Amino acid sequence: MASAGADEAAAAAVAAQPRAAISHVIFDMDGLLLDTEGFYTEVQEKILARYGKVFDWSLKAKMMGKKAAESARIFVDECGLDGLLTPEQFLEERESMLQALFPSCTKLPGVLRLIHHLHANGIPMAVATGSHKRHFALKTQNHQVMFSLMHHVVMGDDPEVKAGKPSPDIFLAAMRRFEGNVEPSKCLVFEDAPSGVAAAKNAGMSAVMVPDPRLDVSYHKGADQVLCSLLDFKPIEWGLPPFNE
Numbered sequence: 001m002a003s004a005g006a007d008e009a010a011a012a013a014v015a016a017q018p019r020a021a022i023s024h025v026i027f028d029m030d031g032l033l034l035d036t037e038g039f040y041t042e043v044q045e046k047i048l049a050r051y052g053k054v055f056d057w058s059l060k061a062k063m064m065g066k067k068a069a070e071s072a073r074i075f076v077d078e079c080g081l082d083g084l085l086t087p088e089q090f091l092e093e094r095e096s097m098l099q100a101l102f103p104s105c106t107k108l109p110g111v112l113r114l115i116h117h118l119h120a121n122g123i124p125m126a127v128a129t130g131s132h133k134r135h136f137a138l139k140t141q142n143h144q145v146m147f148s149l150m151h152h153v154v155m156g157d158d159p160e161v162k163a164g165k166p167s168p169d170i171f172l173a174a175m176r177r178f179e180g181n182v183e184p185s186k187c188l189v190f191e192d193a194p195s196g197v198a199a200a201k202n203a204g205m206s207a208v209m210v211p212d213p214r215l216d217v218s219y220h221k222g223a224d225q226v227l228c229s230l231l232d233f234k235p236i237e238w239g240l241p242p243f244n245e
């Protein structure tokens, strides 16, 4: 067993050489802060079952994190539903089911601890979500306090977000809305989706991925760090103030 002295020396070494000198943090929302991805899966499984098809995780990996219209197009194309269902009909069909589910969403493990810690230490935070304004309101209605700690939120239907993730648009817009002149290399993005990790990297930022365990590990590549849960995040590795526990 390592001695207390050895533990302290290891912590000092990590602090002396962080992976990056992060000053600003940007969070994805669905599947990262809020446990909403299961709702999308459930509803999409139901719609696809009507066509005798099964919704699987390779399709999920392509759809998650995207703007609604983009993920609808992927759903129709990948499932071979052209001529049977348009992307617009798909969005309309899933809408009432999603609206009923979103308000009951819960926070994912470790979210509150990390956000309160960063806030207490004066680290500016933002949210960058592919969700549009109407869905954002439904998902966050029971999590207002947490979102009030964000400097700002950028949504998928924001005029500055021309293309959804993996385009860097949303993360660059989030970066520009912080006060001062913030460099991408100083921004750390937390994401659950492969397209979100790619968007962060395309923006020149660091990316910590917290994927669903059902997502194949081949989708982890590109992330600077992959964690099972936000509870495993060690701020000191990124030049951020350490937890006090």
Ligand SMILES: O=P(O)(O)OC[C@H](O)CO
Pocket: 028, 029, 030, 031, 040, 063, 064, 065, 066, 067, 128, 129, 130, 131, 132, 193, 196
């Ligand atoms: O993961 P987010 O927060 O970018 O949300 C994207 C979609 O709304 C859900 O996949």
Ligand SMILES: [Mg+2]
Pocket: 028, 029, 030, 031, 032, 064, 065, 191, 192, 193, 196
């Ligand atoms: Mg997400």
